[in-house]
Amino acid sequence: MNALRKVLKDPFSHFIIIGALLFALYPLVSSEDETPEQEIVISATDVVQMINNWNKRWNSAPSEVELTNLIEQQIREEIFYREALALNLDKGDAVIRRRLADKMSYLVNDVVVPPEATELQLQQFMEQNPDKFMSPIRFTFDHYYFNPDLYDEQQMQTKVAAAQEAILKGVAVNDDDFLGEKHFQSFPAHQIARLFGRHFPNELEELTLNEWSTPLVSGYGVHLVKVTQREQEELAKLADIRPYVLREWQARQQVLSNISVYEKLRAGYDIEIIMPEAMTSNGN
Numbered sequence: 353m354n355a356l357r358k359v360l361k362d363p364f365s366h367f368i369i370i371g372a373l374l375f376a377l378y379p380l381v382s383s384e385d386e387t388p389e390q391e392i393v394i395s396a397t398d399v400v401q402m403i404n405n406w407n408k409r410w411n412s413a414p415s416e417v418e419l420t421n422l423i424e425q426q427i428r429e430e431i432f433y434r435e436a437l438a439l440n441l442d443k444g445d446a447v448i449r450r451r452l453a454d455k456m457s458y459l460v461n462d463v464v465v466p467p468e469a470t471e472l473q474l475q476q477f478m479e480q481n482p483d484k485f486m487s488p489i490r491f492t493f494d495h496y497y498f499n500p501d502l503y504d505e506q507q508m509q510t511k512v513a514a515a516q517e518a519i520l521k522g523v524a525v526n527d528d529d530f531l532g533e534k535h536f537q538s539f540p541a542h543q544i545a546r547l548f549g550r551h552f553p554n555e556l557e558e559l560t561l562n563e564w565s566t567p568l569v570s571g572y573g574v575h576l577v578k579v580t581q582r583e584q585e586e587l588a589k590l591a592d593i594r595p596y597v598l599r600e601w602q603a604r605q606q607v608l609s610n611i612s613v614y615e616k617l618r619a620g621y622d623i624e625i626i627m628p629e630a631m632t633s634n635g636n
Contacts, residue, residue: 392427392430392431394423394426394427398426399419399423402414402419402422402423402426403419406418406419406422457610460610460613460614461606461610466601466602466605466606466609467605469598469601469602471590473601474590474594474597474598474601475590477597477600477601477604478587478588478590478597479587481600482587484600485587485588485593485596485597486585486586486587486588487585487586487587487588487592488540488541488542488585489540489541489553489557489582489583489584489585490538490539490540490541490581490582490583491536491538491539491541491544491553491556491579491581491582491583492536492537492538492539492579492580492581492582493535493536493539493556493577493578493579493580494534494535494536494577494578494580495530495534495536495575495576495577495578496515496525496527496534496575496576497527497528497529497530497534497572497573497574497575498511498512498515498527498528498573498574498575499528499529499572499573500573500574501573502528508574511526512567512574512576514526515527515576516564516576519564519576525576527576528573530572531572532547538581538583541553544556548570548571548572548575549570549571552568552570555568556577556579556582557582559577559578559579561579561580561581561582562578562579562580563578564576564577564578565577565578
């Protein structure tokens with residue numbers, strides 16, 4: 353008797369008992385028309401998919417026993433899925449509704465294949481979306497480098513001042529070894545930022561062409577820089593980035609196609625939205 357009381361007090365036991373009752377009573381109260389389709393077909397495509405999924409996960413083909421278990425698992429899942437639909441267990445469940453809607457969305461996405469683009473369409477797409485396809489600002493510059501690990505503050509000032517004087521006299525500058533190049537040709541701003549620091553391209557932008565700068569500081573140390581050419585941002589040439597433009601164009605077409613499909617599906621429904629009375633009252 354105590355054991356029975358304990359079972360009856362357990363909420364999980366309540367769930368099991370109610371589920372068992374529903375399962376037992378359902379065949380008695382449902383008509384033949386409401387019985388789910390009884391035929392389940394596991395196709396060759398399904399089996400191949402199971403084998404492929406197993407391969408991806410375990411990096412080996414399933415054994416005969418493992419494949420039999422996979423097939424039985426899918427049959428079990430299909431049976432419970434159909435029985436759940438027959439019991440309307442999907443109704444009122446936001447999670448299930450969202451997952452089914454997502455699946456339908458993926459299906460639409462797979463079915464709608466963007467058409468091939470002409471060169472004119474791609475060029476127009478670039479011109480309509482210039483922010484996506486601008487070639488970066490580029491700098492051609494030379495620099496002398498001074499390693500802060502080799503000097504204290506006073507010595508660094510002396511070293512840089514001597515270099516500036518040598519530049520003015522047109523004689524060789526005694527700077528330090530640099531891991532990278534001393535001359536950069538048409539180097540894009542984002543790569544300069546990656547190499548010297550985020551602020552460095554902005555400082556190069558402010559320099560007068562063909563004049564040596566005052567000392568500039570980077571992540572490496574101190575530099576004297578002369579910018580000889582500055583290429584401003586401009587729309588890239590289609591031939592240089594065509595694969596990227598095509599991917600972006602196809603992605604946009606996919607979005608537009610999906611919207612069109614949804615609008616056509618939506619047009620087939622009579623939609624009524626009933627707002628809560630409190631909200632309609634506040635609106636008045």
